[in-house]
Amino acid sequence: MFAFCIWNQKTNQLFVARDRMGIKPLYFSLTNQAFSFASNTQALVAVGADTSINSVALQQQLSLHGVVPAPNTILNGVNKIKPATTLTIDAKGKVVEKTYWQPSAQRSELSDDEHIERTHELLTKAVLKRMNAADVPIGVLLSGGLDSSLLVGLLHEAGHQDIRTFSIGFEDIDDEAGSEFEYSDQIVKKFNTKHEKYVVSNSQVLPRLGEAVANMAEPMVGQDAVAFYLLSEQVSKQIKVVLSGQGADEAFAGYFWYPRMQSESGTEVERFAKHYVDRPYEEYLQTVNQQHHSGNHTEAWLNKEFAKANADEFMDKVFRTDITRLVVDDPVKRVDNMTMAWGLEARVPFMDYQLVEHALSISPSLKMSEEGKHPLKQISRGLLPDSVIDRKKGYFPMPALKYVRGEFLDFMADILNSTQCINRGVYNQDFVQKVIDQPEQYMTALNGSRLWHLALLEYWLQINIDE
Template identity: 45%
Template sequence: GRKGDEFAYSHVVARAFDTDHHQLRISSARLHDALQGAVAAMSEPMVSHDAVAFYLLSEEVSRHVKVVQSGQGADEVFAGYHWYPPLAGVDGDDAGATLDAYAGAFFDRAHGGVCDLLAPEWRLDHDASRALVAEHLSRPGAGTAVDRALRLDTQVMLVDDPVKRVDNMTMAWGLEARVPFLDHELVELAAACPPELKLASGGKGVLKEAARRIIPAEVIDRPKGYFPVPALSHLQGAELDLVADALHDPAAKERGLFAAGAVEALLRAPNDALTPLGGNTCWQLGLLELWLQAQGVR
């Protein structure tokens, strides 16, 4: 299974800078106990597994400091994600090709797949997500397909997902997270860099080269990772029970969001239905219901 720690790399950084290093190991029981608090702290449903990890990290950090710096934005500003390289060979003036390449690399579920999960009365007769992305990518002012995708991600995805997620989880504990990679002058400078400089070295090339004078190479050149929470990517035990209880709750049945049989099929095999980007569909549906119930939405 996936490892849930990055201590090997944090040790390297701690040694290089002689920092006062702290490790936080989270037991399964503590993770489970924190889920309800993390969900309640969300300003909207957030299916990313790392939300609860940031929640627990913020709880610990808030005992010692009240302001921290976060790396949010570096991937969106300097092209660090895996869906940018496929756009490098696409003609930026070809809106259809740009949309197809972006959707093929980044979209986590087809419109038909969403409809299969929803009750008929909640289904749209058109692909609203694709239409939103198509409109944004077609706007003037970005010269290449990569630049169009970066503009979309910095203006839409970044502010509505990772930045909001970290802000929600830190503020739940009275902790302020600042984002130096989103300093407007740095973002403007990065936007002016040719895409090939940003895509170099597996992404964030220009940032990596600037950092080599300071950051150890084994950290810069490591395989890209995220903030893994294995218990939510592979549901079992208490976490699966929590999801099942939420989806079977009378409020969920009264709401009737999901297609008949879809929930039971997922609960019978909760780890078989993975999205193209590796998300657990059962967790995603459960999280939506957990959030709605936490907010008292009927």
């Protein structure tokens, strides 16, 4: 993973590059006076970047659960370099962009068993590569799910005995569990890891939420952002590098919406959007004021992604778009921002580009069998407890930001009814009030809170732009 800039004194050119998977961020601002770059938007805002709202990004922000695909960001004056891309900028400000890696999503000649064996080899190699490229102790962020558990298992399989693991949990709300300790504890016991477990009450979340948002390079609505922030605070007191499981679901078909997309009818974008996009475009038009009614940019972007060559079938296009474009600006950026806020480096073996290339060559039917992630489950048999392998897919839980009630509802209502929000003029306040009045009637296709999405964007702007 990398993001770097090199000045060529002989040619008076700046060369800028970002790693294949976009694990490390690189933002820039180009004006008539200068090309400025940084690892977050806040630094560019501090040197005078235009902070007006980008209407293209706004529509995507509220449609792709906080994802704004590169090169846009929510701010007109800040862009980000696409993954697997280089920029060459000359002294006159001319920019030449080149993409140096674009994986195909086509079948190889390997059998199913060979695909699984190759997955095992590449994942083990990816884990060990990230363990060995450090001169400090490394731990694992252990959620209790298959992905992080498998990282622990592979480390043990490779001969690592002194494995450190870290887990966090929150309060339950109704039937929504706030932790996955039931499963992480099994991994700790099986591999005798040196484990730290942190429990956070809902009363502790709101006072710390502003800190997490201040460390977001862009507004991120994932409920687990604050969880990673609070977990990283504690972990950073003990070690400086961790392994995390981001990318496994996208590479190996772990999400519940993939089978729904596959069985859906309609155009490719319609099949995708029905089970992924947060709000219909018609609702978006009701949500924001007219100056931001500039077109369905999410649909246009998806059409462009799905039209790229070298994908055998619809689900191959979905997986390639997810692992090369969407994951970058959702879980990967979230974990990078929240860990680096505490000087903790998160490494993501499932995002190893050779493993991703291999995963994209596996047929969707093989990846999606056993309710998803079949290759990873086969690797795990005999290594992990069956109860962890066969459990229902979980999500790093933060129930209070999903089922918005009580003080969390009051908090979000205050943000959206604030003078700053009204004066910003982005939202249609009449529609926003409907969402505030019935938040659980406005859930996304992925079971997220649309109220939280609206509040988080405004809160991010208040903290990072207004203050």
